[in-house]
Amino acid sequence: MKKAPVLDANGKRKFGMLDKLAYAAGDIGCNMSFGLKGTVQTFWLVYMTMETGLLSLLLLLVQAWDAINDPIIGALIDADQRKYKMGKFKTYIFIGALGLIIGGAAVFLPFPNADVWLKAVLFIVGYVIWDAAYTMANVPYGSMLSLVTDDPSERAQLSTWRSIGSMVGNMLPSILLPFLIWKDVYDEAGNPVMNEETGKQVQTLLGDRVFLAALIMGFIGFAFFMFMIKKITIRVDEYSVKTGESGGKFNVISAMGNFMKNRPAVGATVAAMGMFLGMQSATSATTVMFATYFGQAQLSGVVMLIGFLPMFLFIPFIKKLVDKYGKKEASVGGMLVSIVGGVVMMIFPLIQNVDVALIVYMIGLVFFGIGMGVYTCVSWALMADAIDYAEWKFGKREEGTVYALHSFFRKLAQGVGPSIVLLLMGALGYVSELGTEGQSFQTSHNMCWLVAGLYLFSALIQFVGVGIIFNLDKKTLATMNEELAAKHAEAPAVESVSEEA
Numbered sequence: 052m053k054k055a056p057v058l059d060a061n062g063k064r065k066f067g068m069l070d071k072l073a074y075a076a077g078d079i080g081c082n083m084s085f086g087l088k089g090t091v092q093t094f095w096l097v098y099m100t101m102e103t104g105l106l107s108l109l110l111l112l113v114q115a116w117d118a119i120n121d122p123i124i125g126a127l128i129d130a131d132q133r134k135y136k137m138g139k140f141k142t143y144i145f146i147g148a149l150g151l152i153i154g155g156a157a158v159f160l161p162f163p164n165a166d167v168w169l170k171a172v173l174f175i176v177g178y179v180i181w182d183a184a185y186t187m188a189n190v191p192y193g194s195m196l197s198l199v200t201d202d203p204s205e206r207a208q209l210s211t212w213r214s215i216g217s218m219v220g221n222m223l224p225s226i227l228l229p230f231l232i233w234k235d236v237y238d239e240a241g242n243p244v245m246n247e248e249t250g251k252q253v254q255t256l257l258g259d260r261v262f263l264a265a266l267i268m269g270f271i272g273f274a275f276f277m278f279m280i281k282k283i284t285i286r287v288d289e290y291s292v293k294t295g296e297s298g299g300k301f302n303v304i305s306a307m308g309n310f311m312k313n314r315p316a317v318g319a320t321v322a323a324m325g326m327f328l329g330m331q332s333a334t335s336a337t338t339v340m341f342a343t344y345f346g347q348a349q350l351s352g353v354v355m356l357i358g359f360l361p362m363f364l365f366i367p368f369i370k371k372l373v374d375k376y377g378k379k380e381a382s383v384g385g386m387l388v389s390i391v392g393g394v395v396m397m398i399f400p401l402i403q404n405v406d407v408a409l410i411v412y413m414i415g416l417v418f419f420g421i422g423m424g425v426y427t428c429v430s431w432a433l434m435a436d437a438i439d440y441a442e443w444k445f446g447k448r449e450e451g452t453v454y455a456l457h458s459f460f461r462k463l464a465q466g467v468g469p470s471i472v473l474l475l476m477g478a479l480g481y482v483s484e485l486g487t488e489g490q491s492f493q494t495s496h497n498m499c500w501l502v503a504g505l506y507l508f509s510a511l512i513q514f515v516g517v518g519i520i521f522n523l524d525k526k527t528l529a530t531m532n533e534e535l536a537a538k539h540a541e542a543p544a545v546e547s548v549s550e551e552a
Contacts, residue, residue, distance in 0.1 A: 063286045066200050072198065073283035075216030076275040077192050079512065080148060082220025083272030084155045087265055089334030091158055091178075092226060096335055097257035097486050099163050099170055102107075103477035107470040109171060112179040114466020119454055120183065125190050125455020138458040139189040140198065141280045147188025148276035151288035152269035157255030159265045161258040174239055185456075188276065190257075194454045197435045198287040203532055205376065210432035211369050220275075224268060226352040229338075232260050236488070246488065251346025253488045284313040309445055310456045316437035318521025319430070320457050322513040324464035329509020330419075332468030335478055336501045342487040343495035354409075357416050369428045378433060378527025379517060386514040387421030400499040419506055426517065431450050436523050436531075443531045475501055488497060 079467070091108070095101045128143060135142040157178035164293045165173070196209050236244040236253040244253045245435060290446075310316055337355070342348035394413030402408040434457055442448040480494035 056325055060544060064284045066202070066205050066284075066286070066423050070199055070284060071208055072213040073279045073281075074196070074290040075219075077144070077279035077283075078213045079100045079196075079220040079276075079281060080151075080183070080276035080279065081189050082190060082217050083223065083268045083275070084151045084181070085189075086178070086221040087155060087159075087268065088414035089277060089331070089338070089464070090224065090232075090261060092335040092473065093256070093304070093338045094159055094258060095170075095174060095262050096483060097471070098161070098256045098261070099340075100483050100486060101167075101170060101174075102483045103461060103473045103481060105167070105171070106132050106174075106483075107473040107477075109174050110473070111466050111470040113175060113182065114462055114470075116179065117182045117186070117462040117466065119459070120186050121150065122452065122455040122459050124185065124186050125194070125452050125458070127213040128191055128194070129414030129452050137280060138285060140195050143191040143193075144188050144276060145280060147184050147186070147191075148273045150184025150187060151181070152266070152273055154184040154261055155269040155272075156266040157181055159258070159262040161262050163258060185469045190455050191456070193287065195283075196431055197438050198285045199283060200286055203217060203432075203528070204374070206435045207429055207432040208370060210430065210435070211428040215262040216425045220272075222265075222335050222356060223271075228261070228264060229349045232257050233342070244488075246490075250431070250492075251343065254342050254346070254348050255486070257490065307456065309441065310445065310453060313437055313441050313444070313453070315433065315440045317458060318516045318519075319433040319437055320460045320515030320516070321520055322426070323457070323461050324429070325509050325512025326473075327464035328509075329512065331465070331471045331507040331509075333502050335469065336472055336498050336505070338482065339476070339487060339490070340495065340498035340502055344499055345405060348487070350449060354413060354416065357413055357420060360420065369425070372425065374428060377428045377528065378436070379521055379524050379528075382433075383430060383514065383518040385422040385425035386510060386518060387418050387422065389510035390507070390514060391512045392418030392420070392422060393417065396503040396506050400496065400503060412503075414504070415503075420511065422510065423475070426513065433517070433521065433523075436528060438521065439535060443535055471500070472505070478506040483522045487497060 073464060092106070095106055099307060128139065130137055133139070137145065154177075158174070158181045160171065160172070160173050160177060166536070196206060198211070199209060204507040233254050234257055236255050238244055245251065248251050336350060338351050340393035341351040341354075376384075392403065392415045394415075395410060396419055399415065400410045401410060434454060437457075438448065438453050441453055481498075482494075484492065
């Protein structure tokens with residue numbers, strides 16, 4: 052006989068491990084696609100041999116549209132009062148997940164010999180299709196955290212499990228793709244072809260495999276989305292009238308003004324932007340660095356994994372850390388360790404022995420990953436708290452809108468960061484027409500400085516966002532939660548009195 056589920060006071064299945072696993076699965080689905088973003092730059096730079104300046108401009112254009120697109124979809128979700136069989140949020144996620152199957156592969160159409168104008172059209176069209184599908188799935192998925200539970204501790208747990216899902220979803224493309232899409236070059240006699248400048252074996256990118264891999268990953272991501280949709284429980288009424296809203300039309304200027312006055316949302320957003328402007332934007336430079344300076348492009352994903360693994364150190368203890376110190380305080384401590392890691396990474400370009408330099412780079416990456424561990428585990432809970440802060444300070448609860456504006460700035464950083472890095476790569480000597488085969492030793496060494504500097508910059512900006520701007524420390528957060536709970540408890544009584552009158 053099947054055991055009956057334990058229900059909470061509202062008749063919903065009690066929050067538990069199934070919710071955490073399901074929410075983690077959702078971010079695996081998102082990141083099976085998002086994890087390809089770094090490969091997009093490498094694919095178009097190395098395989099399609101697009102000039103760094105042009106690729107930088109195109110990336111900026113599509114990401115600007117991406118940033119504008121997010122608040123629009125967020126507002127549509129907030130305003131949508133139609134009844135769906137699966138529920139509003141799950142329905143939007145399902146549609147987006149279907150689109151990601153095709154959209155994820157569309158941006159990797161392998162036509163390296165096409166004219167420049169045709170390459171530009173293929174890039175824009177493919178990216179726009181991919182981005183629209185991703186936004187449709189990701190915006191409601193992120194907003195769902197505050198609808199699954201209103202308990203701060205449970206939200207922190209969901210954020211941790213989302214981070215686990217994010218890591219797993221990023222690990223698969225980051226680790227497996229380099230082994231599948233990079234190939235050592237040999238001459239007709241079977242001898243390795245060496246780069247005369249760097250002394251390392253020449254490696255080439257297999258672009259047709261990237262397209263196939265993206266298609267397969269789209270199907271895998273869809274399966275994880277479906278698991279989440281079927282297993283997760285929404286406990287907050289997603290169709291209810293939001294507190295303090297008049298029901299009027301969405302005003303983007305007003306929403307942006309409220310967002311900018313929301314210090315926790317701004318702080319969490321600055322920290323996320325720092326991550327994308329620095330660490331995430333370093334992807335192409337890191338790949339080129341491993342292919343040319345270290346001569347081991349296949350290992351780039353494995354080494355990157357070192358930066359993710361320390362997160363597991365904090366998973367068993369994150370609830371205790373948050374309960375004892377608070378989300379903000381614990382994150383700031385970790386960010387100081389990340390800054391130390393960034394400083395260590397600035398040392399490795401000074402070391403002439405390449406093997407020793409790689410070891411020092413990895414040590415810096417470990418420190419960076421340890422510092423990022425706590426923040427990564429609670430980063431999405433910080434945004435859930437920021438949504439509550441908006442209700443506390445302004446009397447408005449706009450899950451979709453607040454999260455979408457957060458995504459707006461994240462997406463701007465995702466576009467501006469890689470665009471700037473591509474321009475810097477060009478300024479530092481990278482020549483697109485030569486691929487990774489003909490770059491000079493000086494260029495490959497310059498990539499080392501660029502990567503190290505980006506990691507340090509990333510750690511510093513994240514510290515500013517959470518350590519200085521984000522103002523919900525442990526004490527303030529407790530006060531906010533108490534006052535909101537009291538306000539929500541009084542609401543039914545007020546309505547009852549009004550009806551009797």
